Amino acid sequence: xxxxxQVSVLFVCLGNICRSPTAEGVFRSLVETAGLQDRIHIxxxxxxxxxxxxxPDARMQKAALDRGxxxxxxxxxxxxxxxxxxxxxxxxxxxxxxxxxxxxxxxxEQLDKIRLxxxxxxxxxxxxxxxxxxxxxxxxxxxxLVESACKRLLIQIxxxxxx
Numbered sequence: 001x002x003x004x005x006q007v008s009v010l011f012v013c014l015g016n017i018c019r020s021p022t023a024e025g026v027f028r029s030l031v032e033t034a035g036l037q038d039r040i041h042i043x044x045x046x047x048x049x050x051x052x053x054x055x056p057d058a059r060m061q062k063a064a065l066d067r068g069x070x071x072x073x074x075x076x077x078x079x080x081x082x083x084x085x086x087x088x089x090x091x092x093x094x095x096x097x098x099x100x101x102x103x104x105x106x107x108x109e110q111l112d113k114i115r116l117x118x119x120x121x122x123x124x125x126x127x128x129x130x131x132x133x134x135x136x137x138x139x140x141x142x143x144x145l146v147e148s149a150c151k152r153l154l155i156q157i158x159x160x161x162x163x
Contacts, residue, residue, distance in 0.1 A: 007161050008041040009153075010087040011117065012097050016046030016076035019093040019128050019142055021056040023117060025069040026143070027150045034154065039163055043087070045079040047100040052076055057132065063139035067147075084110040089157070091117040094127035120156065121149035 011023035024044035031040045046052075055061070056071045064071050081104045084090065090113045092098040098116060105111045118126050128145050131138030157163065 006039055006041045007089070007157055007163070008087045009043070009089040009091065009157075010079075010083055011042075011044040011091050011093070012047060012079055012101060013044075013093040013128075014046055014048050014097060014130065015051045015132075016044055016078070017051045017054060017057045018060045018132055018139070019130065019146070020044035020046065021071050021074045021076070022060055022064055022069070022142055023091070023093070023128075023146045023150060024074065025064055025071045026146050027153065029069055030150055030154050034158075034163075036158075036163055039161075040157065044074070045077050045083065047079055047092075047097050049078040052078055059136065060131070060139050060142070063136070063143060067143050069143075079104070081106070084113065088113060089153070090114045091153070093117055094130070117149050117153070118145060119149075120152040121145060122152075123148065 011020040013019035021044050024042055028042050031037055054076050056074055061071050084104055092101055101114050116126055118128060128142055131142050
């Protein structure tokens, strides 16, 4: 294991059962494929506490597994104020969750860590839509958006941190 410090990445959505666990699973797969699992710490959380301790939504798990991502070991947790200090990259899925994270900020440097995930994806939309109340296609759209953004995120982290 390298003596260099780890880079830490936190994905955030509302309940931590659909979008952010998917981003965690996709990014973890990319990081492992790159052989950087000892250098990049990955987690996800929700701004709400409704699903704490629960596994990701079964529909999201199925869509992810269809694409080769196993989310079954993940459990939802709520974001904590301390996460703003512990993580280098804090990536909300939408502006609502970005605002909730910004409400926790106590130091300016924490604010600089918060950036919408899709800012890494040159698509026409800036937010990952919540698929919770929609159909199957919405879960697959989440994976499409997250995959594209996470690939670019990893490129950026590798360049910025010399990995």
